Amino acid sequence: MARILQVVDCFDALTSDRPYRRELPKREALQILADRKGTMYDPRIVDVFFSLHGEEGERAMASEVTPPEPRESSPRTIDPAAPVTTTGLPLRSFYDLGRALPSSPSPRQLGEALWEHLATHL
16 A cells, blocks of 8 residues: 555655646656656556556656666565556555545544555455
8 A cells, every 4th residue: 555655645746736846747747757666666556557647657658767676685676577466455445545534634533544444345
């Protein structure tokens, strides 16, 4: 779930106005995700995210920079060739969870909502 939220949060931040800069066009935001794929973000999650963005996502995937080889000292690496499976919760579940939360949840509200939502999928 955290890996999905990382990608979605980055895209949202890039495509939203900020006090220090204007929002970026979706194409530029997708390119930034493509550049960070395999280094900052799970490549499988980025690929699924791109597939949800149609032609713009396909163009970003086509122009990806090949990620550097993982360093030997890294304790765990992500295999970009591993298939994306649907054995976990579908993306719709995360959307529904986000809608169930108040705009500024307390840690307790967040924990309770998360527990109630995930309990329905166990």
